[in-house]
Amino acid sequence: MSRPPVLECAGLTKSFGTRLAVDGVGFRIAEGEVYGLLGPNGAGKTTTMKMVCGLLEPDKGSISIAGQQAIGNLEVKGLIGYVPQEVALYPDLTAYENLAFLARLYKLGRRTVAARVEEALELTELSDRRNDRLDSFSGGMKRRMNIAAGLLNHPKLLVLDEPTVGVDPQSRHAILERVQAFGREGLAVVYTTHYMEEAERVCDRVGIIDHGRLIAEGTRRELVAQLGEQDRIELNASGDLERLAEACRAVDGVSSAATAENSVHLVATEGRHLLPAILEAADAADISITSVDVVEPDLEAVFLNLTGTALRE
């Protein structure tokens, strides 16, 4: 990596009581890079992000931001823009009041505060709703406000924790475009998601996290290359999916199989040639398959291959 890292963390570990939520996670993000942290529910994404933002103290590990040691360092927080997973804003204040309040926390002058608020409203296309209270906003608009609030301090590192949850496809598209633009403008961005498509689309590099551990990392191409000649097969079916997965695992060439919502996902070498054998196995298990998809290797397949479970169960 030629560009200097904006965020560099290593060995991050955090337990809640006896539950190990994050276990030795480390990665680096350079200027202008969008890094995706991809993992299922409860993988430890939010916990990792909170540690990076100085909101949770790691049990172990190190974090440096723009070359400065970050743990317990108040001033470093001024370099980070944090967009929490849950919308955190005052419902009884207007969009403008919320943003102006948060901007003041960065010790900006009165003029700068006003300018930054305008800019953030503009970027998230909420300028025309500036004087409306947050509790009159739709879910998607609140999400955009949540992002706007993370931009007020012109951060060097932008941390977005699942910013598109509950957003309609149009707004989601706009948000993803915006995130890519942040990268082009030189920001370092961490983007957590459990949507494989989002990670593939906006992230330059992706870290895959499961059960608190970073189990793979790289560009999409690098990650998919790990699969070799394997394909991902999606079987849509109804009935006992667990039994279907079981039957498929027994087929020669299938390296992993996992159930997801109304479907079973497989990773298999030369998938196309295995289809007859798989359908036969399904038949034997007395399960009717409604459709079959053979997909080019993707991050979903990588996750399935590494963990034996589907990303979204």
Add this chain to the structure above:
Amino acid sequence: MRALAIARASGRRVLRDRVALFFLIILPIVVIVVVGAVAQGFNTFRVGVVDLDGTQASRQLVAELSHASGLAVIAYPSVGSLEKAVARSEINTGVVIPRGLSTDELSARAVTVGVIAEQANSTQQAAGTRVTSVVEEFGARVEAAQFATRYGGSFVQNLSRASSLESSTPRVGLSSQVVHTSQGSLPPGYEYSAPTELVLFVFLMAIAGGATIVETRRLGMFERMSAAPVRPRTIIAGESITYVVIAAVQSLVIVAIGSVVFGVSWGNPLAAAALLILWCLVGAGAGMVAGTFFRTPEQASAMGPIVGIVFAMLGGCMWPLSIVSTTMREIGHATPQAWAVDAWTNLLSNHGDLVTISHELGILVLFALGFFGLATFRLKRMLSSRGA
């Protein structure tokens, strides 16, 4: 300043919530008016009197009843009208002075003055007791006069001599009690209840107001604020400013209405102001602690009043701590209320000033600092170990 930005945002939210604002202002008014009316009612009993005797001696008894503290005398023409007035609660008790109170031949035998009060009515009973004690004092002098009359002089002359002798003789048993009362607790009646109600009310409202802090916390706002370079103590300071202002406005409402409408005296102005401000700080601190301890806003608004009342009982807001056991008094002084009430007692009963209540003020400062410190510690721990 970051704390001011936080105070501004939460102040704006309070101002915007019209319903909450209404109650924040109306409640102290209700408290002071109710306390005022009730306390004044208890202060004086209305006593109806029928004087069937109509002599110099009976008029003297009526005069003594009207001069007795806490009794207001109203004359009635007949026993029937008096009984009706008691039954309708127009008066708290009735006194019937029978014929023949002072005639010389009758002075040799006992005369019964009737006191009318309904058994089941505690106010009437209390009024009756008060009247009885005045009548008994009078009776003692009647006895003395009767005794003297056997040796010379008229009954009436001897009666007035007995009265003048008695008033120059200290009544040991009673007077010691009076001295004790005026030093150990606030003056009876409204003067007592107004400051203690203020102590109770401001604290209780502040703890219940912790609900707003819990809500803000659960909105994720404290976490969001600490994503900026803002320390937990700045957050606590900012939120507290709003609380102190609310408590101060409420105190002012109580003090103003108390003085203007009910003529309550609050003692030395400088000392009273210091005590009030300090009490607002203690309340705000307790509110912050509540905000960091309770899990849900509902819990805070339900538990707040309970905690507030228990502290008030222990701390002597409901009854003077001079009447409880030494142990309970010591336990009571673990609450800030006890120190605030002590300070008010000193201000109002002993004409205290800033210097004489400095000890209590000092301890209240420690309570305020302790509460703010605890709240900051809790918030810090919540933010760094679990996420608020």
